Structure formats: structure tokens, C-alpha cells
Amino acid sequence: MLAKIISRSVTGLFTLLMVSLVIFVSTQFLPGDAAVTLLGDNATEEALSHLREELGLNEPAVTQYLRWVGGIVQGDFGVSQTLGLPIGTILGDRFIASLQLTILTILVAAIVAIPLGVLSAIGQGSTIDRTVLSISYLGISIPDFVFGPLLIVAFALPPLALLPSSGYVPLSDDPLAWLRHMILPVTALTAVLTAHLVRQTRSGMLEVLKSDYVRTARLKGLPERQVLWRHCLRNGLATTLTVLALDLGFVMGSIVVIEEVFAYPGIGRLTVFAIGDRDIPLIQATTLVIAATFVVANILADIAHSMLNPKLE
Amino acid sequence: MADTVLSVRDLSIEFDVGGIARPAVRDLSFDLSAGEVLGIVGESGSGKSTILFAIMRYLADNARVPNGSIRVGTQELLTLSRRELDHFRGNRIAMIFQDPTGALNPSMRVGDQIAEGILRHQTLTVAEARAKTMSWMARVQLETPKLTYAKFPHELSGGQRQRVMIALALAMEPDVLLMDEPTTALDAVVQAHILELVRTLAVEENLALVFVTHDLAAIAKVADRILVLYAGELMENGPANLVLNNPSHPYTQALLKAMPKLDWSEPALAIPGMISEAVDRFSACVFVDRCAQVKEKCRTTRPKLEPRRNGVVSRCHFQPFKPKLSARPPRVEISIPVKDSSSILQLNNVTLEYPLKGVGLSGFLPWEAKQFQAVRDVSFNVPANGALAIVGESGSGKSTIARAILGLMPVARGTLIFGGEDIAQFSRTRLREFRQMVQIAFQHPTSSLNPRKRILHQVARPVLLAGQTRDAGLQAAEEMLSAVGLNASFHDRMPASLSGGQLQRVAIARAFVSCPKLLILDEPTTALDVSVQAGILELLVELKLNTGCTFLLISHDLAVVRQIAQDILVLKGGVVCETGDIDQVFSNPQHEYTKTLLNAALQV
Ligand code: SF4
Numbered sequence: 001m002l003a004k005i006i007s008r009s010v011t012g013l014f015t016l017l018m019v020s021l022v023i024f025v026s027t028q029f030l031p032g033d034a035a036v037t038l039l040g041d042n043a044t045e046e047a048l049s050h051l052r053e054e055l056g057l058n059e060p061a062v063t064q065y066l067r068w069v070g071g072i073v074q075g076d077f078g079v080s081q082t083l084g085l086p087i088g089t090i091l092g093d094r095f096i097a098s099l100q101l102t103i104l105t106i107l108v109a110a111i112v113a114i115p116l117g118v119l120s121a122i123g124q125g126s127t128i129d130r131t132v133l134s135i136s137y138l139g140i141s142i143p144d145f146v147f148g149p150l151l152i153v154a155f156a157l158p159p160l161a162l163l164p165s166s167g168y169v170p171l172s173d174d175p176l177a178w179l180r181h182m183i184l185p186v187t188a189l190t191a192v193l194t195a196h197l198v199r200q201t202r203s204g205m206l207e208v209l210k211s212d213y214v215r216t217a218r219l220k221g222l223p224e225r226q227v228l229w230r231h232c233l234r235n236g237l238a239t240t241l242t243v244l245a246l247d248l249g250f251v252m253g254s255i256v257v258i259e260e261v262f263a264y265p266g267i268g269r270l271t272v273f274a275i276g277d278r279d280i281p282l283i284q285a286t287t288l289v290i291a292a293t294f295v296v297a298n299i300l301a302d303i304a305h306s307m308l309n310p311k312l313e
Numbered sequence: 314m315a316d317t318v319l320s321v322r323d324l325s326i327e328f329d330v331g332g333i334a335r336p337a338v339r340d341l342s343f344d345l346s347a348g349e350v351l352g353i354v355g356e357s358g359s360g361k362s363t364i365l366f367a368i369m370r371y372l373a374d375n376a377r378v379p380n381g382s383i384r385v386g387t388q389e390l391l392t393l394s395r396r397e398l399d400h401f402r403g404n405r406i407a408m409i410f411q412d413p414t415g416a417l418n419p420s421m422r423v424g425d426q427i428a429e430g431i432l433r434h435q436t437l438t439v440a441e442a443r444a445k446t447m448s449w450m451a452r453v454q455l456e457t458p459k460l461t462y463a464k465f466p467h468e469l470s471g472g473q474r475q476r477v478m479i480a481l482a483l484a485m486e487p488d489v490l491l492m493d494e495p496t497t498a499l500d501a502v503v504q505a506h507i508l509e510l511v512r513t514l515a516v517e518e519n520l521a522l523v524f525v526t527h528d529l530a531a532i533a534k535v536a537d538r539i540l541v542l543y544a545g546e547l548m549e550n551g552p553a554n555l556v557l558n559n560p561s562h563p564y565t566q567a568l569l570k571a572m573p574k575l576d577w578s579e580p581a582l583a584i585p586g587m588i589s590e591a592v593d594r595f596s597a598c599v600f601v602d603r604c605a606q607v608k609e610k611c612r613t614t615r616p617k618l619e620p621r622r623n624g625v626v627s628r629c630h631f632q633p634f635k636p637k638l639s640a641r642p643p644r645v646e647i648s649i650p651v652k653d654s655s656s657i658l659q660l661n662n663v664t665l666e667y668p669l670k671g672v673g674l675s676g677f678l679p680w681e682a683k684q685f686q687a688v689r690d691v692s693f694n695v696p697a698n699g700a701l702a703i704v705g706e707s708g709s710g711k712s713t714i715a716r717a718i719l720g721l722m723p724v725a726r727g728t729l730i731f732g733g734e735d736i737a738q739f740s741r742t743r744l745r746e747f748r749q750m751v752q753i754a755f756q757h758p759t760s761s762l763n764p765r766k767r768i769l770h771q772v773a774r775p776v777l778l779a780g781q782t783r784d785a786g787l788q789a790a791e792e793m794l795s796a797v798g799l800n801a802s803f804h805d806r807m808p809a810s811l812s813g814g815q816l817q818r819v820a821i822a823r824a825f826v827s828c829p830k831l832l833i834l835d836e837p838t839t840a841l842d843v844s845v846q847a848g849i850l851e852l853l854v855e856l857k858l859n860t861g862c863t864f865l866l867i868s869h870d871l872a873v874v875r876q877i878a879q880d881i882l883v884l885k886g887g888v889v890c891e892t893g894d895i896d897q898v899f900s901n902p903q904h905e906y907t908k909t910l911l912n913a914a915l916q917v
Contacts, residue, residue, distance in 0.1 A: 212415035216478075219369055220430045220485070221403035230429070231418050238420070310420055310465040 001306075008302055012295045017069075019291045024065050027280050068284065078281040080274075087285045090270070095289060097168055098259070098266030102251045102293075104186050109193040110244055114237065117201025121209060121236070122228070132198060139195025144254055148188040148261040155184060166263035185262045189254055193247055200243050205236035238308035245301035249294035256290075318521035319345040319368070319406075319489050324381030326360070326367055326545075334377070337363045338545040339595050341381070347488070350515050350522045352536030352553065354529055354568075356842035357813075358588040360545040361525045365491045368523075369408055370398055385489055404434040407482035411494035413474035417466040423477045424450070424462030430485045449480040453510060471707075472503035476510070483514060489521045496531055500706035501869065501913040508534045508915075527842060529572060530915035533557055541565050544588050544599040547618065551625030557917050561621045561633040563606050571847040573872040575899070575916050581876060583848030587812050598630070603844075606631065655733075656694040657831055657863050658718065663691050663727035665713050665887075687713040688887040690727070695831070700857065700864035702878035702895070704871065704910070710887035711867045715833050718865070719753060720744075732830075749779050752829040756836035758820035762808045768819055769794065769804035775827040793822040796859075797852055814845035818852065825856060834866045838873055850876045871914045875899065883907045 035051045036043065052058050056067065071078060077087035120132040156165030163184055169177040208214060209232060217231045218224070256268035263269070267286055274282035326338040338360040345351050355361040366372050368383055370390060383390040385405050393401060410416045418426060427449065428442040437445065443462070450458035453476040466474055475495060482490055492511070496504040512535050515522045526532055532539060532553075539556040541549040541564065549562040560566045564584075573581040586603040598604070598611040608630070616630045627633070665688040688710040695701045705711045716722045718729060720736070729736040731747060739747060752775075755761055762771055772793055773786035781789075794803060797818040808816060817837065824832055834853070838846040854877060857864060868874050874881065875895065882892040883906065891904040902908045 212410060212412060213418040215371070216410070216416045216426075216481075217418070217429075219371060219402050219408050220481075221399045221401065221433055222429070223399055231421070234420050235418070308420065311467045 004306060005299075005303060008299045012299050015295050016288075016292060019295075020069055020072075020288055021065070023284050023287050023291070024061075024068060027284055028061060072288070077285040080279055080282045082274075082277045082279045082282070087282055090282075091267070091285060091289060094265060094267045094270045097264070098252070098255055098268060100171070101182070101185060101189065101255060101259075101264065101266060102248060104182060105189040105193065105251050106244060106248060108186055108190045109197050109247075112190075113194045113197035114201050114240060117198045117240070118205055118233070118236070120198070121202045121205030124206060124209075129202075132202070136195040136198045139191050140199075142191065144188050144192055145257045145261065147191050148185070148258055151184050151188055152261070168265050181264075185258050185264055188261070189251060189258050192254075193251065197240065197244065197247075201237065201240045204239045205232060208232045208236040211235075234308065238305070241308060242301045242305040245297055245304050248297035248300065252290050252293045252297075316346045317344045318347050318385065319523070320382075320384045321364075321368070322382040322384075324364070324367065324383060325379050326363055326372065327377050327379065328373070329375040329377065333592065335590070335592060336545055336595065337376075338367075341547055343540055343547070343550060345489070345521045345523065347521050348516065348519045350512070350524060350535050350537045352532035352539045353523060353525045353542055354527065354532050354539060355525075355542035356527055356568075356588060356844060358544060358590060359542040361527075361542050362493050364542075365408060365493050365523065365525055368406065368489075368491060369402060400434070403430050403482075403485045403487065405487055406489040406491065407485055407487040408491040408493065409475075409478050409482050409495050411497050413471060413478045413498070414466065416478055417474060419466055421465075422463050423466055423469065423474075424458075424464075427477065427481045427484050430481055434485050445484060446480070449484040450477075452514070453477075453480045453483075455480070470503075471499055472507060475499060475503075475507055479507075479510070479514070483518060483520075487520075489523070490515075491523045491525070493525050494527070495524070497526065497528065501871075501915075502706070502909055504531065505534075505913040505915065511535055528915070529557070529568065529843070530917050533917045534915060541568070544590075544594060546595065546599045547626075547628060548600070549625065549627045551621075551627075552623065555623055555625055561625055561627045562629050563604050563633075564600050566633075567603075567605065568844060569917065571844045572917065573847070573850065573870075573876050575872045575875060575911075575914055577875050581847035581850055583846075583851055584844035585848070587814075598628075655697050656730075657697040657699075657732060658695040658865070659693075659730040660714075661692050661728045661730065663714075663717065663729065664689050664725045665710070665717050665722060666725040667713075667722075684725075686725075686887060688717075691884075691887070691889055692727075693882050693889070693892060695863055695865055696880075697830075698861050698863055699880060700866065700878045701880045701882060702866040702868060702874040703882050703884055704868060704874055705884035706869055706910075708886070709884040711884050712835055713887075714884075715753065715835050715865070715867055718833065719751065720748075749775065749827050750830040751833065752824035752827065752831075753833040753835060754817070754820045754824045754837050756839045758813075758816040759808060761820055761823075762816065764808050767805050767807065768799070768811075771808075772819065772823045772826055775823060779827055789826050790822070793826040794819075796825075796856070797822045798848075812845075813841050814848060817841060817849055821849070821852065821856070825860065825862070828860065829862055831863045831865060834864060834868075834877075836868055837866075839868070839870070846873070853877055871899075871910060872916070883910065 035048045035055065035057065039047055039051060056064060068078065075088060077091060079085065080087050080090060083090065116132050120129040123129050152165045154160065155162050164181055165184070168181055171178045214227060214231055217227045222230075255266060256271055258264070259266045259268035260272055267289060271283070271286040271290070274286055322342050324338060324341045325336065327334045327336045341364065343351065353361050353364065363372070367378065368390065370393065378391060381391070388401075390401070417423060424443070424446050427446040428439070431437060431442040431445055432439070447458040447462060450461055455461045455473060455476050461469070461473075469477065495511070496507050499507060508531060511522070511524070514520070524532065524535055536553045538551065539553045540547060541556065541562065543564050548564050549556060549560065556565060557569070560569060567582070567584045570582045571584055584603050589599055589602060595615055597613060598616050601607055601611045604611065610630050614630070616628045618626050618628050621627050621633070664686065666684040666686050668684055691714065693701070703711045703714060713722070717724055724737065731751070734743070736747070769787060769790050773790035776786035776789050777783065791801075791804070799815065799818055799822070803811070803815070808819070811819065821837075837853070838849050841849060850873065853864075856862070857877070864877060866874060866878050878895050880893065881895045881898050883890040883898070883904065885906050890906045891898060891902065898907060899911065902911055
């Protein structure tokens with residue numbers, strides 16, 4: 001197992017290195033000039049070339065890339081051109097804010113979806129099953145950028161005005177306010193995910209319920225409850241949990257949109273801001289961090305998968 | 314009998330399919346005492362597995378039991394409540410299935426799966442149940458029970474898994490054990506061992522054992538009594554040696570003659586026609602369409618179960634015909650004298666490897682890539698007009714060789730020579746010609762047929778691909794279909810409406826229609842019933858005679874191989890053990906493994 005984790009981590013690092021290369025090369029082709037962005041359109045040619053020298057923009061691309069990656073390895077993401085601050089400090093808070101959103105979303109999805117999926121599989125064809133299926137169908141078909149604004153209209157604006165429509169309060173400042181700010185974005189993010197997960201859980205469980213080893217367990221004379229707990233759940237949920245870990249990456253992607261809708265100060269919003277202002281070091285840093293969560297999610301999924309399937313060890 | 318343990322009386326089972334009651338079993342009765350092994354033999358559609366599931370009370374939701382009774386001891390099973398059933402299953406009757414791999418929970422240690430059953434039905438502590446599990450593991454001859462206890466199913470071989478299943482069932486100390494094709498999925502050598510084990514344990518445990526199979530040879534090894542089932546009807550029931558050596562029912566006689574013989578003393582004879590699934594089939598004799606001895610009375614009246622000599626009962630209007638020994642047709646001679654000794658296909662020191670792949674990203678980087686050697690350093694010749702059989706158990710690499718010849722996998726080392734040229738050096742046009750000259754028929758014909766195209770067009774396709782006109786293609790297809798025994802009524806049918814044997818005929822027609830030089834037959838009859846298999850073997854022999862096509866037959870079944878092949882190559886673990894003329898190898902095997910295989914091959 002340890003060897004597997006190490007091997008996957010090495011593979012993950014290698015992937016990230018590739019990703020960093022892609023990010024670097026593609027940002028090279030973005031229109032605009034970093035020096036012009038910084039000094040404004042009226043800057044003198046002299047001042048511009050001086051700044052380019054200072055930023056190392058005249059050096060060969062390879063040197064620039066190596067310097068960038070070298071910096072990241074030491075924890076230095078460079079300086080944001082528009083904010084004039086070290087990216088590391090900006091990124092830290094935003095990342096934690098986004099991570100809270102992501103983890104909460106995953107948790108809610110799992111807590112809602114897994115029991116519903118299991119129930120619906122056990123009672124295949126029953127009223128519960130059919131209700132769960134139709135609602136999950138609805139969940140899958142409404143995209144989150146539509147669902148988010150709908151939620152705001154329904155719950156944040158008058159007449160109800162129950163919850164804040166935007167912003168973020170750190171958990172340590174005021175837990176209740178934190179929660180109130182989380183509810184709407186988490187709901188928006190979790191809808192598609194839950195729907196997807198319910199279906200995954202249901203089909204995983206159905207397959208197990210039909211399997212030969214469940215038949216063996218029943219014909220041993222085990223009561224149905226024991227058959228479910230001892231023989232169905234672990235096997236039926238193996239894929240679900242793997243998918244859940246993979247979804248961590250998926251949520252990180254959706255966050256870009258949802259944070260913008262709810263004006264939530266996370267890494268997604270930061271990315272949109274960076275792109276809008278052509279802040280190249282910031283674009284590079286945020287995309288790399290999002291890519292890194294993807295890779296970590298993949299590694300986690302892989303590990304979860306092999307822990308639940310003794311076959312793969 | 315005084316100590317009857319299992320008693321089935323007038324049992325009928327039917328399935329509700331779209332509002333129509335389709336009968337599966339009709340008026341079945343039999344008794345079984347402790348210490349007795351009953352073999353139920355039947356082809357697909359006979360209802361043999363349905364009977365076992367009815368006894369377990371585990372029939373599908375659409376099944377009905379309109380009449381009958383199933384008793385274990387004095388207890389009627391058909392009226393048990395769900396709760397009572399849970400105490401009955403495992404405890405009084407246990408069941409073992411064909412596929413031990415699917416039957417075991419993949420994420421639970423095998424020892425725990427056995428102990429779970431013990432704990433359910435016996436008041437023992439966990440430690441006692443573990444100890445009992447291990448002693449049962451020893452009794453089913455699993456080595457190092459302590460280590461095996463903690464293993465997961467995938468860490469065991471197929472034979473070991475079936476031993477685990479046997480321990481699992483017997484550790485619950487049932488009175489009745491039901492086995493559904495328990496050795497069919499296993500290799501011949503393993504099968505022989507398991508059958509021996511089953512026989513021993515049945516005696517030691519004084520079990521009432523029901524052993525269901527399609528394989529008369531396997532049943533001959535274990536059964537005291539044999540019950541022959543056909544289309545849901547009991548045809549014959551009697552002491553094993555009488556049923557096998559002196560069958561009184563026309564169906565049993567035909568079934569025995571359909572089995573390919575290892576010594577080639579007589580050819581396997583097909584039973585023409587198909588098993589009847591008609592709803593009203595029980596108003597006549599269910600075998601009426603296929604019986605060689607049919608008379609007018611058979612079409613109008615259902616025969617009663619008549620007692621014959623020595624405790625045999627038989628469902629036929631007539632006393633048995635004495636099987637006339639002289640009436641057997643002469644042995645078919647298929648070896649065409651080899652005109653030229655040139656070989657059509659030659660493998661020189663061929664090694665074949667599979668890459669081992671993991672999930673997702675794993676395995677695509679150089680340090681994670683691994684190779685599995687499926688075939689090592691194999692060399693052989695297929696003489697033109699000849700018929701070579703590659704024989705081996707699962708994992709021997711025999712199918713891998715076929716894949717490599719077809720160009721479906723790369724050759725790691727060595728050369729493949731076809732018609733004097735290295736296949737690897739083929740030009741594009743030559744490769745296209747080669748693909749027409751080499752055809753294949755698989756074990757499961759459905760995998761190579763398009764489910765949404767009419768039979769005639771499917772068979773015509775290879776001709777069209779070869780660049781001939783549509784009319785020429787359709788004409789060739791018509792001729793070929795009639796050559797494989799499918800008349801014009803089949804031309805416009807879809808694959809789904811055909812039986813397994815008919816589909817295999819279509820696949821063979823499709824392979825033959827472009828006049829190949831070499832036909833690869835990958836387990837061509839393994840998925841078929843014995844009575845149908847004999848027909849396909851006859852057909853292949855006939856086509857071979859008429860076309861002079863070279864055969865490369867891949868099979869695990871020595872008796873089948875014997876019907877078709879002239880030369881044989883025995884493969885084990887990807888390495889050649891022995892090769893030579895089939896008569897010589899069978900009568901005087903040189904390699905130990907060949908001897909083992911020949912000994913393990915079951916014959917009635
Ligand atoms: S009853 Fe007639 S058709 Fe049926 S097996 Fe006997 S002879 Fe054949």
C-alpha cells in the first residue's frame with residue numbers, strides 16, 4: 001500500500017510538472033504585455049524596458065519557466081502585477097475559503113445521496129425509488145449557473161430574504177454567520193453532484209444486489225438486514241466513494257462560476273479577476289493550484305479505490 | 314424408503330412471461346435418501362437449475378408453482394414463511410453454484426465467509442467457528458488453512474474457490490446439498506479432483522446430494538442414480554450404471570451417442586432439431602420432434618412414467634429398442650493425404666506479451682509498465698490441408714496465439730510465417746488478402762455477428778469486402794448457408810431469433826464463404842449442448858473434406874479435438890509440452906502433462 005501511495009504521488013508530481021508547462025506556455029501567448037499592464041498605456045519606452053529587465057521578461061522562456069517552477073518549489077509564487085502583493089499570501093486565504101466550500105459540498109452530497117441511493121436500490125421500482133430517480137433527473141438537468149441565481153432570487157431577495165446572497169465570514173469570527181453564508185453556494189454546488197451521486201450509488205447497489213455472492217449470502221440463511229450490511233454496502237459503495245473523491249476535482253472546477261455568482265472570495269473568483277486584469281503571474285498560480293487539487297483528488301480516488309477493492313492491492 | 318431425506322412430488326414450475334404461463338418443469342417426482350447421490354442431467358432448457366432454485370425457494374419473482382410438494386424430512390418447504398426459510402437455508406439444505414468466483418464476496422476474507430454460515434446456524438463462539446472453519450478447509454484439501462482463512466477470493470485459484478464453496482456449504486452441516494454444474498467452469502484436471510472430493514465427502518457426511526449438470530461424463534463419476542431431464546419432463550430415472558450402460562429411453566440413448574469419444578471408436582451423432590419450448594408441449598411426448606423412434610401415438614398422447622427392469626422408470630410409450638451395435642455408421646476418415654509437405658503457417662520461437670495495466674494514470678509511465686508473458690518461445694507448423702489442434706487449460710496461452718496470428722496483438726519476439734512470407738513484412742495489399750485467407754470462428758458466435766442485420770447479409774459481407782458484386786455475394790451466402798444446414802427460411806431472420814447451435818452454423822458459414830486457406834476455430838463447441846455439438850463437429854468434418862481448408866483448432870476438450878484434428882500441440886503455461894500426430898500422442902503420450910490431461914478427460 002505504501003509503495004502504491006508513493007508511486008501514485010510520484011506520478012501525480014510528474015503530471016503537475018506537465019500541467020505547469022502547459023500553463024506557462026499558454027500564458028505566454030495571452031495578448032498584452034506585462035510591463036504595459038503594470039505601468040499603463042502612457043508609460044515611456046524607457047520605463048517599460050527598464051521594468052522588463054527587472055521582471056526578467058527579456059530572458060529566454062526556458063529560464064523564465066525554470067525560475068517560476070523553482071520559486072513555487074520554495075513556496076514563492078511570485079508577485080501579483082495588479083495587486084503588488086506576494087501571491088502566496090493572497091492565495092492562502094482564498095484557497096482555504098474555497099476548500100471549505102468544496103469539502104462542505106462533498107459532505108452534504110455524500111450524506112444526502114448515499115442513503116437515498118441505497119434506499120432507492122433496495123426498493124427498486126417502488127414509490128421512493130421513482131421519486132428519487134425523477135428528482136435526481138431534474139438535478140442533473142439544471143446547470144449550477146442557473147440554479148445559483150434562482151436560489152438568490154428565492155431565498156436571499158425580498159420577500160423571504162432569509163439568507164445573505166453574497167460574501168464570506170471566517171468560521172473563527174462568527175460560526176453562525178459563516179454557516180448562513182455557506183448555505184446558498186453549497187446548495188447550488190451540491191445539486192448536480194448529489195443527483196449524480198444518487199444515481200451512481202443506486203446503480204452500484206443494484207449491481208451488487210443482483211450478484212451471485214449476495215445470492216450465496218441469502219442462501220446461507222442470513223437475514224436480509226445482515227446480507228445488506230455485511231455483503232452489499234461495502235461492495236456497492238466502493239465505486240461511489242471513488243467517484244466522490246474524483247468529484248473533489250470536479251467541484252473545484254464548478255467553483256469558478258459559483259463563487260462569481262455569490263461573490264464568494266475564493267480561488268475561483270480570484271482566477272476570474274486575474275484573467276480580467278491580465279495578471280499573468282496570478283493566472284498561472286491560481287490555475288496551477290486548481291490543477292493541483294484535481295491531481296490530489298485523483299490520487300485520493302485511486303487510494304480509496306484500492307483500499308475498497310482488495311483485488312487491486 | 315425409510316430414510317428418505319428429500320422428497321419431491323408432482324412438482325410443476327412455470328414462469329409468467331408477458332401474461333403467458335411458460336411451463337419450465339411438469340409433474341416432477343423423485344426421492345433421495347441420506348448417503349445417496351442423485352445426478353440430474355439435462356441440456357439447456359431442460360429446467361434442471363430451476364428445480365434446484367425451487368428447492369431453495371429462490372425462484373425469480375415471475376415464477377409460480379401451481380402444484381407439487383417438496384419435503385425435507387417431514388417439513389414441507391413450499392409453505393415455509395420467510396423467517397422459517399432463513400433458518401432452513403444453509404442449515405438443512407445448502408447449495409453450490411457453477412461459478413465459484415462470482416459466488417464469493419470479493420471484499421471479504423474467505424474464512425470469514427465460511428465462519429459466517431457456521432455462526433448463523435450453530436451456537437458457537439467466534440473462536441470455535443474459526444476453528445471449525447479451518448478444520449473444514451483441511452477436509453476439502455485446502456492447504457495451510459490458517460493462511461487460506463485470511464485470503465480474499467481473488468488470491469485463490471478457481472479450484473480452490475470451489476473448495477471454499479464446498480467447505481462453506483458443508484460446515485453448516487446440511488442434510489441436503491444441491492450442486493449446480495459445480496465443475497463446469499473448472500479445468501479438466503481440477504474437475505477430476507473436485508469430483509473425487511465431492512464423492513468422498515458425500516459418503517463421509519451421509520449427505521443427500523443432488524448434482525446437476527449437462528455433462529454425462531462428470532455425472533458418471535459421482536452419481537448413484539441418474540435422472541434424465543428434457544424440456545422440463547423427467548425422461549428416465551434409475552441406477553447410474555443402468556442408465557449409462559443400458560439406457561432405456563430413446564433420448565438417453567441419443568444423448569450418449571452424441572458424446573464425442575476420446576478413443577474415436579465411433580463418431581458423435583447429433584440429435585437433429587431443437588428442444589421444444591412450446592407452452593403446450595406436454596400434451597404429447599416432449600421429445601417427439603427429435604426422436605428417431607417416433608410413432609403416431611407419440612404425437613397425441615403424453616407418455617406415462619413406466620417402470621422398467623431393476624428400478625428404472627422411463628417416460629416413453631414403447632419398450633426400449635435394443636441398441637444395435639452393428640447399426641453404427643462407419644468411422645469417418647478425415648485425414649486427407651497431404652499432397653505437399655509445405656506448411657501454410659509456421660511459428661518460429663514466438664513470444665507474446667501483454668502489458669499489465671492499472672487504473673487511471675497508473676501504468677502509463679515507464680517505471681510502472683509491466684509485461685506479462687502469455688506465450689514463451691513457441692514454434693510449430695500447420696501443414697497445408699492439415700488440422701492442428703492446440704490444447705491446453707485456461708491460461709495456457711492458446712487463445713493468445715490465435716490473437717497473434719490474426720494480428721490482434723503484437724509479436725514480442727519470433728516470427729510468424731504465412732505461405733512462406735513473414736507476416737510482419739506484409740504490404741498493405743498483402744495484409745488485406747491475408748485477412749481474407751484467414752478466418753476465425755469463436756466460442757460465442759454472437760460476439761462476431763451484428764445483432765441488427767439479417768443472416769443472409771451477414772454471411773455475404775466477407776464476399777462484398779473482397780470486392781465482389783452484391784449478387785455474387787448473396788449467391789455465395791445462400792449456397793454456404795444451405796451447406797451448413799440452414800434453409801431459405803433463415804435468410805431474413807435476425808441473430809436474436811436463432812439458437813446457439815444455429816448461430817454457430819451462421820458463424821461457420823460466414824467464415825467459410827470467402828474460401829479461406831486457414832480457419833481458426835476457437836473453442837467452437839464449448840458453449841453448445843452435447844446434442845448440438847455433435848452436429849457442429851459433423852459439419853466441420855464435412856466442410857473440411859469438401860474444401861480442403863486448413864484448420865487450427867483451439868480447445869480444452871480432448872474428445873472434441875479428437876473428432877477433427879490430425880496433429881496436436883499441448884500447451885501449458887505458455888510453453889509447448891508435446892506435439893505430434895494425434896493418434897500417436899493419444900495412444901503413447903510422452904510428456905507428463907499430456908498424460909495428466911488424458912487421465913483427467915472424463916468418459917462415460
Ligand atoms: S414416446 Fe415416442 S417420441 Fe417420445 S421418446 Fe418414446 S418413442 Fe420417442
